[in-house]
Amino acid sequence: MIKAGIIGSTGYAGQEIVRILLGHKDAEIKWYGSRSYIDKEYASVFANMFELVPDICRGEDLNALCEEVDVVFTATPQGLCSTLVNEEVLSKIKIIDLSADFRIKDVETYESWYGIRHGSPEFIEEAVYGLCEINREKIKTARLVANPGCYPTCSFLSIYPLARAGLIDMKSIIIDAKSGTSGAGRGAKVANLFCEVNESIKAYGVASHRHTPEIEEQLSYASGQETIINFTPHLVPMNRGILVTAYADVTREVSQEELRSLYEEAYRGEQFVRVLKNGLCPETRWVEGSNYTDVNVKYDPRTRRVIMMGAMDNLVKGAAGQAVQNMNLMFGLPENTGLMMPPVFP
Amino acid sequence: MIKAGIIGSTGYAGQEIVRILLGHKDAEIKWYGSRSYIDKEYASVFANMFELVPDICRGEDLNALCEEVDVVFTATPQGLCSTLVNEEVLSKIKIIDLSADFRIKDVETYESWYGIRHGSPEFIEEAVYGLCEINREKIKTARLVANPGCYPTCSFLSIYPLARAGLIDMKSIIIDAKSGTSGAGRGAKVANLFCEVNESIKAYGVASHRHTPEIEEQLSYASGQETIINFTPHLVPMNRGILVTAYADVTREVSQEELRSLYEEAYRGEQFVRVLKNGLCPETRWVEGSNYTDVNVKYDPRTRRVIMMGAMDNLVKGAAGQAVQNMNLMFGLPENTGLMMPPVFP
Amino acid sequence: MIKAGIIGSTGYAGQEIVRILLGHKDAEIKWYGSRSYIDKEYASVFANMFELVPDICRGEDLNALCEEVDVVFTATPQGLCSTLVNEEVLSKIKIIDLSADFRIKDVETYESWYGIRHGSPEFIEEAVYGLCEINREKIKTARLVANPGCYPTCSFLSIYPLARAGLIDMKSIIIDAKSGTSGAGRGAKVANLFCEVNESIKAYGVASHRHTPEIEEQLSYASGQETIINFTPHLVPMNRGILVTAYADVTREVSQEELRSLYEEAYRGEQFVRVLKNGLCPETRWVEGSNYTDVNVKYDPRTRRVIMMGAMDNLVKGAAGQAVQNMNLMFGLPENTGLMMPPVFP
């Protein structure tokens, strides 16, 4: 039985790790870390956990945590994890970091986009980018996994088959993404009040969102080419879900059939990526609550562009689900352990 | 392994049975019945089931079904199940009827409120009302279970502890209930379009809703007294969830502490009914996707009335979850098999 | 041209006064008061007002305000207005107070339910309760109007015809009310975040909500009898709208026709109260953005109770619209000036 600790268990992503691990037969949570709710009952913060989680919230003392657990999930704002990690910690426990601290290999890029100094650049090289479908083997032996961002996961999985096939111009990619509001976190801000979000849609972080370099880096690896993208996220009046609509110029004449065969080939055997039937568009309602990403592609012969689409639950495959998928790989368990819940509809 | 068939698998409740049974280790679905989508892939009707359910929708031929399954769930409009049931069928399979056909013991009451003739009144007596927390022992040996209505389940569980204690005037009860829109079914009606439901709330079926006699009958059994209620359902712009706010006059002086102890006593050992801490009100967000009903009670000394409250997911404990709970009891399985999913929030 | 000032113009109710007065041909806003956004452009707080309101937010200096305006709307938390009012102020300007400070005639009741000391009890007697349909004549000559609460307005208008006719037992009334989230204000609280409110419904303030004594007082006046009620508000995942479902025992045999004729009689000639056709239930979608309250009644012969129903936009007739209606009366204008906007649907 894997003993797990969660730093940041009282945010939306942290709570989703709790929900998933409660149904995981080989793991148990030993530490519910929180900054704001320390010494309070976890179930008083998230009442869905009443009678399921009797625990009290604890702090973020990583040294103490190391003595009690085998793995720590850090579901915290940027900058925290990199200040906590050190060789002694990593010699005792595995870390799955849901923040951006170890996702970007170039520390200057990280510091420039995030506007903070990195707390432990010496571990960036070791950290494995935890996109399971791509880095499965490296994850299995990792001590420190950088769990991918929600937008990057959905964007990358939507584009990957054509990027690695060399079929799209890697400087022509435009990603127009839409996210449910849980992605904005549980902080008390006027902009995230019900009456401000409901009955509205807006773009934000236009040409400046921090997930941009993360997506570019991963697509560069996949394609072997420098990748520069436009990435525009939007806030949608719904709780969960990310939808990606991505556009790119093709590099040569191509047919709809060939495009689809590249998707099918890229994700053959992948349980958590579903290539939809030809003509169907991903919709977030069909993946809610599950670890699936649904993808599809459409060729537009008028413009010689492809439209690449993906839908995902931002809290599951975009955060907690993928983190547990990483944990399974790191501990030698079947990758889908605890992750077989079907999407909840409606 | 229990072999299950579902008649009406392409409605919201039917689909929820599918979702739950996919995670049930001792049951498998052998028959996806449908009237509207016969011969179509089930996953083309509910795309969340893509790659999870490869089956094709079949019809409603109960005789054929009997040869392939051990239990049939009928998640269909009123009147169908009672025309299908007969002694031969019941000698071969067990039936869990999610319609109202066998919930009301007095056939005249049924026919008067539902406006249709009952197709097999000879089985009403045998049928067991499948409110597991109350009729557990009878359900274990039943061939035919009448799965309770969504409003009745939540109303009854909210009021039951005081009804059986004789503490409330059974002719003073007023139940003001609120339901998410999945309760209205998946039929294509203007009144249920997004733009008609969103940003609105309304009462419907005022003083005439068909769940009224069902609630009255069960509360009469619990209290040993004739019960006549006001029941007013409301349509709320959300997918899932039922909230009950019920009012009654107390029959004698009582304290908040005594009231709460009656709830705790009534539901001691019941996994799926959670008596919240004193002062907390049930909220549907904390039970979504789960089989829990959250209840609580508040005494108002100014008016000498109690306010009894309950929250539930109408598709789970109010339909599919309770149906599976009944199946577990009927087949001698642990009652919570396949039903341990924590509530999904947000 | 009436010169108006608004203290608390950067809350939802304050902003709604702005929206309405922008379309009012005989009034103009001279002072946009705010505590949090002082010196900021009003249109930077509410961007719907971009190019419509060029003004800068100012503070709450009532003495300065008095020199610039004819009427002040105080759309502020409880307790502020009563500390600002004095004889000199009232000799210069008229005040329409949207807080509860002057709604309740008994100062002890006010202080007990609101938990604060009243700042100027000497003006309570003079203040007129601004329910226009009831106190029209008194309002015309008032210096200080207590604009009714949102729940009280909708509750009172739903029950009034039967209360004044002596047809219902004034100690049997139960009011189950449902409100959109704008009623909770624009403060940054976790409980009002989109993901907390969306897909959920809950009761709050059970047996303790502060609007209770206000409703009781007004119904006592209408009926000439002591009135004690149960009042339970609920939070609904929508922006605007209040729905009231109220129950009471009848005091004598009565017919549906008689009940309806009492409503029609009570509201004959009232432009802003619409008595729906027999059998129709009020729905908030049909009044959004307008000053209408829709009401109807249903008799349940089984329980000898009436169900009285009302729907209203909480920000219009429940706050800003009624405030402007009061202003019109106080300044001798046609009562509906600036209030003729039809409901916005969908």
Added chain:
Amino acid sequence: MIKAGIIGSTGYAGQEIVRILLGHKDAEIKWYGSRSYIDKEYASVFANMFELVPDICRGEDLNALCEEVDVVFTATPQGLCSTLVNEEVLSKIKIIDLSADFRIKDVETYESWYGIRHGSPEFIEEAVYGLCEINREKIKTARLVANPGCYPTCSFLSIYPLARAGLIDMKSIIIDAKSGTSGAGRGAKVANLFCEVNESIKAYGVASHRHTPEIEEQLSYASGQETIINFTPHLVPMNRGILVTAYADVTREVSQEELRSLYEEAYRGEQFVRVLKNGLCPETRWVEGSNYTDVNVKYDPRTRRVIMMGAMDNLVKGAAGQAVQNMNLMFGLPENTGLMMPPVFP
């Protein structure tokens, strides 16, 4: 007083024309046309109009209509208006067609994208494309106005300043649009039920939506160059609103300041197009219920692309509001008559 008739008054766009004309001092509705609700009270179809509209729905007999009105709005599916129009009709009344029948000058393009034969191609040349900000002078003398589509209006206004300045490559434009559900109409379809739309977002009509050639044609006029675009609409869980996020390559080095000055210049003096302050993104919540389109632009020096953004109420500026704006122009009224309602928030 202009006498107006509406064919298709019982759809969402038709009803919005009613709402707007009720507040229009120089127009009155004489004919509420409907196919589905003939002989029924208009207020029984849209209960917001109770006591505001006493009229009965009538049919679509254009000859009879011509005798009673000065102008007809056709808010009907594609293909109807073109079969009704003829020289005699146009000699008697003016027509504002909200369908696509007369929007596209090339009849083959129309017939190919819409899949129907055009009923009166001889009037296509005469018809004026009713984008008031662009074709104001022509509209003033038109007999037949083709009211622009919702997506085209918002897309065009977002892109127009750079298209006419020759600053963007007209074959590089990608328009990613998001619409509220009222754009899908009031037909009873499963796909538009509350539970299907709520908590989800999806693309539809990918690379095949019928508004594509309309946008291309208008942008070609504006730029003087052949324009080929990618246009992808998305369905958003909200009632109203369209948001456009459009991308294009710049044709030469350009600064953010220059871009913004082009927008300010293009819309100087235009009341219904608001160029937001630098750095702000349009949001649909700020335009709901009003005739405004909010636009802005952002330059991304990394990719040398511009992101052009617009927000609009699809039922107002995207349909009924623009139709009334056209009517005002055609009848020599001030263009903003009846259209001064501020956006309704929240």
